[in-house]
Amino acid sequence: MLDWEVIKFSFFNADSLREIYPLLLSGWWMTIKLCLAVVPLGFCFGVFLATVHSFRIRGLNVCLVVFVDFFRSIPPLVLLIYVTYGLPFFGWDVPPFAAVLVAFTFNSGSYYGEIVRAGIESIPAGQMEAARSTGLTRVQAMTYVILPQALRNVAPDLTSNTIELIKATSIASVVALPELLRMGRVAQGLVYNATPLMAAAAIYLVMLWPIVRLLSRLERRMMSAR
Amino acid sequence: MAQTTAAPRYVVEAYDIHKSFGDFEALKGVNLTVAPQELVFIIGPSGSGKSTMLRCCNLLEQPSRGVVKITGEEITHRGVDINKVRQRIGMVFQQFNLYPHMSALGNVSLALRKVKKMARSEAEDRAHAALTRVGLDDKAGNHPTELSGGQQQRVAIARAIAMEPDVILFDEPTSALDPELVGSVLEVMRELRESGMTMVVVSHEMRFARDAADRVIFMDGGLVVEEGTPERVFTDARSDRLKAFLTSVTGH
Amino acid sequence: MDRFLDQFFNLEVMAKYLPDVAAGFVVTIQLALSVIVTGLTLGLALAVIRAFQIRPVNWLIILFVDLFRALPPLVILIIFYFGLPFIGLTMSAFVISWLVLAFVLASFAEEIYWAGITSVNRGQWEASRSTGLGFTQTLFYVVIPQAIRMTIPPLTNRTIAITKNTALASVVTVEEMLTVAQTSLAYAANTSPLTMAAVGYLLIFFPLTMASRWVESRYAWKR
Numbered sequence: 103m104l105d106w107e108v109i110k111f112s113f114f115n116a117d118s119l120r121e122i123y124p125l126l127l128s129g130w131w132m133t134i135k136l137c138l139a140v141v142p143l144g145f146c147f148g149v150f151l152a153t154v155h156s157f158r159i160r161g162l163n164v165c166l167v168v169f170v171d172f173f174r175s176i177p178p179l180v181l182l183i184y185v186t187y188g189l190p191f192f193g194w195d196v197p198p199f200a201a202v203l204v205a206f207t208f209n210s211g212s213y214y215g216e217i218v219r220a221g222i223e224s225i226p227a228g229q230m231e232a233a234r235s236t237g238l239t240r241v242q243a244m245t246y247v248i249l250p251q252a253l254r255n256v257a258p259d260l261t262s263n264t265i266e267l268i269k270a271t272s273i274a275s276v277v278a279l280p281e282l283l284r285m286g287r288v289a290q291g292l293v294y295n296a297t298p299l300m301a302a303a304a305i306y307l308v309m310l311w312p313i314v315r316l317l318s319r320l321e322r323r324m325m326s327a328r
Numbered sequence: 329m330a331q332t333t334a335a336p337r338y339v340v341e342a343y344d345i346h347k348s349f350g351d352f353e354a355l356k357g358v359n360l361t362v363a364p365q366e367l368v369f370i371i372g373p374s375g376s377g378k379s380t381m382l383r384c385c386n387l388l389e390q391p392s393r394g395v396v397k398i399t400g401e402e403i404t405h406r407g408v409d410i411n412k413v414r415q416r417i418g419m420v421f422q423q424f425n426l427y428p429h430m431s432a433l434g435n436v437s438l439a440l441r442k443v444k445k446m447a448r449s450e451a452e453d454r455a456h457a458a459l460t461r462v463g464l465d466d467k468a469g470n471h472p473t474e475l476s477g478g479q480q481q482r483v484a485i486a487r488a489i490a491m492e493p494d495v496i497l498f499d500e501p502t503s504a505l506d507p508e509l510v511g512s513v514l515e516v517m518r519e520l521r522e523s524g525m526t527m528v529v530v531s532h533e534m535r536f537a538r539d540a541a542d543r544v545i546f547m548d549g550g551l552v553v554e555e556g557t558p559e560r561v562f563t564d565a566r567s568d569r570l571k572a573f574l575t576s577v578t579g580h
Numbered sequence: 581m582d583r584f585l586d587q588f589f590n591l592e593v594m595a596k597y598l599p600d601v602a603a604g605f606v607v608t609i610q611l612a613l614s615v616i617v618t619g620l621t622l623g624l625a626l627a628v629i630r631a632f633q634i635r636p637v638n639w640l641i642i643l644f645v646d647l648f649r650a651l652p653p654l655v656i657l658i659i660f661y662f663g664l665p666f667i668g669l670t671m672s673a674f675v676i677s678w679l680v681l682a683f684v685l686a687s688f689a690e691e692i693y694w695a696g697i698t699s700v701n702r703g704q705w706e707a708s709r710s711t712g713l714g715f716t717q718t719l720f721y722v723v724i725p726q727a728i729r730m731t732i733p734p735l736t737n738r739t740i741a742i743t744k745n746t747a748l749a750s751v752v753t754v755e756e757m758l759t760v761a762q763t764s765l766a767y768a769a770n771t772s773p774l775t776m777a778a779v780g781y782l783l784i785f786f787p788l789t790m791a792s793r794w795v796e797s798r799y800a801w802k803r
């Protein structure tokens with residue numbers, strides 16, 4: 103007994119949409135700001151972790167692996183709630199945006215770090231030796247010779263992780279950060295139907311679907327090349 | 329320092345070099361001295377420690393024991409800035425090890441810009457000059473994958489000479505090349521030698537050794553077994569190991 | 581320091597709420613296992629169907645898979661949870677969480693399996709067909725066994741990442757570990773129950789993450 107009129111009213115309600123679209127736009131803008139902050143932060147943190155790892159300082163690398171696997175094992179939502187509800191008990195007032203930044207930088211940095219590490223390990227040892235033989239320091243060799251090649255080799259994985267990170271920012275809605283999903287839910291409470299949620303989903307789709315499509319082609323080509 | 333005032337007696341001096349990988353002793357006390365403008369040739373069976381010895385000279389391998397000096401300056405000291413020293417020691421690898429994400433020009437000019445801190449234009453002028461010396465200035469804009477093996481190795485040589493080093497170490501520079509491409513690389517090396525470059529060459533090109541080397545060193549089992557002029561080593565082998573080795577490479 | 585310990589590692593609070601959090605732990609495990617089994621199976625089924633190359637069916641599969649990969653799982657979960665009642669469908673929050681996460685996992689798994697299947701050399705198909713094996717036989721006896729092997733590392737990583745999302749079920753009030761921990765946190769005015777939950781997640785996922793490293797080196801392929 104699926105009634106099209108009911109579906110249209112509840113999920114694709116034009117009147118509701120007209121009423122709440124400013125909310126959604128402000129949520130979308132917050133999501134963009136969040137991504138612009140958290141993607142570079144997480145990426146740089148990951149490159150840092152991978153670079154330090156490549157220096158092969160044994161004791162330190164054990165710590166790095168435990169650190170990375172720790173943050174890959176904790177669900178980001180748990181981390182976020184820990185930061186948000188844990189720290190205020192000390193009287194520290196953590197604004198939601200900062201809490202989200204901290205949680206996602208550690209979480210996504212660990213994933214980015216693993217990807218970049220794999221990229222660095224895919225570069226033959228001769229590259230580092232050739233660079234060092236001309237007098238480049240380890241950091242210079244890393245910056246100009248190893249990383250540019252490594253990042254290119256793992257570009258699909260980096261892109262895929264970035265999509266995951268952008269999607270994960272929706273978790274910030276749980277701690278009341280007014281991003282896209284949060285505003286969708288607020289709007290849903292106002293009009294009492296699911297249209298705002300569908301509209302929020304549509305915005306995510308417009309942002310991410312093209313990249314997802316592109317990526318599945320890239321990934322298939324990578325696997326075939328093996 | 330004293331050495332910089334007078335011309336040094338030796339460009340490379342390595343005394344009593346030992347190198348262990350775990351329990352395995354790859355070098356068991358090797359001495360090597362190379363005078364200015366000398367071309368020293370190292371031969372020996374695979375696994376005899378030739379590459380390891382070469383890599384100890386610019387500390388790509390840290391010797392377990394022994395002393396290495398470059399133009400009289402000890403570099404096996406703690407506290408020596410190895411990156412400074414390596415500017416003065418060029419190295420050419422069997423697998424070329426060109427940077428695949430950079431053009432030939434980028435490969436040659438990177439260290440000029442980042443180590444010697446030259447401005448881009450100055451570095452590129454120098455890189456063009458080096459590429460001209462190896463006969464490849466017309467390929468300056470090409471990436472390594474667009475070059476033949478012989479051309480890649482010549483770019484790698486240009487990368488080394490652009491730094492104007494005191495000595496260049498060659499580790500089997502022609503072993504990864506198709507036979508018809510070997511000649512062009514040897515030709516560049518011959519010209520380098522004629523221009524007075526100090527060179528240490530590990531290679532199996534016996535003809536080249538005979539023509540161009542001042543001295544030939546035969547290594548086996550992590551030790552220098554014989555050394556002398558090419559004439560002496562190739563026609564008057566004293567040890568059985570050298571005789572066996574020469575038979576195996578020349579095929580009679 | 582004392583204050584920190586008292587706030588985050590309060591043994592008294594922990595002892596009091598341990599039974600609740602443990603019950604939540606069990607629910608989390610149940611949810612995780614259901615998601616993994618259904619998701620991986622459904623994903624494989626979709627990839628196999630896709631291999632038959634029936635145009636309209638393939639479009640449907642691609643649409644399904646793309647939607648569940650492009651949308652944040654939390655968004656899908658909330659739409660299902662708040663939206664389905666509008667069209668007269670009521671399911672428990674547990675079932676909805678299970679379905680949504682299983683669909684998400686199935687979508688990622690399908691793409692990985694499919695990439696594996698297409699990566700098997702044409703020559704394998706031709707050799708197999710030339711011996712008289714049919715399409716389906718070739719698919720099951722020759723192609724999929726080869727494809728599965730190279731899908732194991734990415735599949736392992738993906739499965740762990742998506743299974744961690746069981747924590748999202750707390751948003752739709754499934755009584756899993758995070759929900760219980762948050763409720764206890766509110767009652768006790770103390771963070772220790774959340775610490776317990778975090779430890780619970782580590783107990784589940786830390787060994788899996790370490791294992792995925794091993795899997796990756798074991799099935800390593802040259803890039």
Ligand SMILES: Nc1ncnc2c1ncn2[C@@H]1O[C@H](COP(=O)(O)OP(=O)(O)O)[C@@H](O)[C@H]1O
Nearest residue numbers: 349352354372373374375376377378379380381
């Ligand atoms: N990084 C290393 N780790 C362990 N063993 C090594 C390493 N490098 C070289 N060896 C060993 O040291 C010996 C000498 O190697 P090498 O100097 O490369 O010989 P050659 O260049 O004369 O063929 C070989 O037995 C080789 O296996």
Ligand SMILES: [Mg+2]
Nearest residue numbers: 378379380500
């Ligand atoms: Mg060698």
